[in-house]
Amino acid sequence: DRVRQIRPEYRGVDPADRVVYEPGVCSQWDLWFPDYRIPVGHSQLAILPVLVMTLAYSRYRAAVMIPSRQGGDILAGMWLLLAQIGAVTHKLVWDRESAIGGKGTPTALAAGFVGTLGTRLELAPPRDPEYKGMVERNNRFFETSFLPGRIFESPEDFNTQFRWWLGEHANTRIVRSIGDRRPADVLEMDVAAMTALPPAAPHVGLTHRVRLGRDYYVRVAGNDYSVHPSVIGRFVDITADLSDVVIRCGDVTVADHHRSWANHVTIADPQHVRAAKELRRNYRMQDLNIAAGNAARVRAHLDGHQVPMRALPDYDDLYGVNFTTTTDLESHN
Structure with a gap:
């Protein structure tokens, strides 16, 4: 207890300089977690993160609710907000968010993102929220000025209300630090000094590659x-952005779903279920035909053409294998 009392006397002084920001140089980023449970469907409620961007020169604010704090979702939200602005600042300032740079260096996903944008990522020192105090103060402003008294029916409803409030109120208030001007009025000067967006979109969202199992x-x-069961046993590439989940097998799209922000939910396309039922019925009929000695079964390829699957006795004839006894034939079957 005594050490706790006298420690401030020996800690020293850490003065903070005032920073003057030039147009287009810096934007600060953070995740805000509103204390409100958003309905996400399937009778579920969730507290979801809101990605917040503040342009340091114009004090312009933009934000979007995202489904998780995974790196792919954060970068998808960043690209969405930068695309709304139409340009990118010369540096992006983040705290040590685990999906961005939790160990003090940018993650591979974040490094690839800023490399495509032609900018750089600056990570704040550990336990120093004042390093990006501008966006931190805005989060408190949102908590006290936007959130109270509001009702949200879905994440889309939250984003719609928040976007309107930012455009009509937050970005039209007079700010003393920018010469008693409004952020919306200074935005054009800020954007003019930024870097243009790349011609091709960066790699964002959640991606994965798996071999499709029997349960499709x-x-x-x-x-x-x-996923369409015709590609069972083959590798499929999964891409999920903030709104959609698209699954491809090679160049063919085998599934396209609206992304659910709920958890532990099964989303089935009726066409996939019907196709699985038909394939299952054909498989059983083919087994019965083979058992009865009928013609070889036929399976449809992904592009629609039929692929014959030979009966086992055909391979016996091909390799010159003859079963002369009933016991050998039963063992072979």
């Missing part, structure tokens, strides 16, 4: 999505 479902962010 893949898991994305805790939910299971159906």
Whole structure:
């Protein structure tokens, strides 16, 4: 207890300089977690993160609610907000968010993102929220000025209300630090000094590659999505952005779902279920035909053409194998 009392006397002084920001130089980023449970469907409620961006020169604010704090979702939200602005600042300032740079260096995903944008990522020192105090103060401003008294029916409803409030109120208030001007009025000067967006979109969202199992479902962010069963046993590439989940097998799209922000939900396309039922019925009929000595079974390829699957006795004839006894034939079957 005594050490706790006298420690401030020996800690020293850490003065903070005032920083003057030039147009287009810096933007500060953070995650805000509103104390409100948003309905996400399937009778579930969730506290979801809101990605917040503040342009340091114009004090312009933009934000979007995202489904998780995974790196792919954060970068997808960043690209969405930067695309709304139409340009990118010369540096992006983040705290040590685990998906961005939790160990003090940018993650591979974040490094690839800023490399495509032609900018750089600056990580704040540990336990120093004042390093990006501008966006931190805005989070408190949102908590006290936007959130109270509001009701949200879905994440889309939250984003719609928040976007309107930012445009009509937050970005039209007079700010003393920018010469008693409004952020919306200074935004054009800020954007003019920024770097243009790249011609090709950066790699964002959640991506994964798996071999499709017999149950023809893949898991994305805790939910299971159906895939056309014709590609069972083959590798499929999964891409999930903030709104959609698209699954491809080579160049063919084998599933396209609206992304669910709930957890532990199974999303099935009725066409996939019907196709699985038909394939299952054909498989059983083919087994019966083979057991009865009928013609070889036929399976449809992904592009639609039929692929014959030979009966086992055909291979016996091909390699010159003859079963002369009933016991050998039963053992072979």
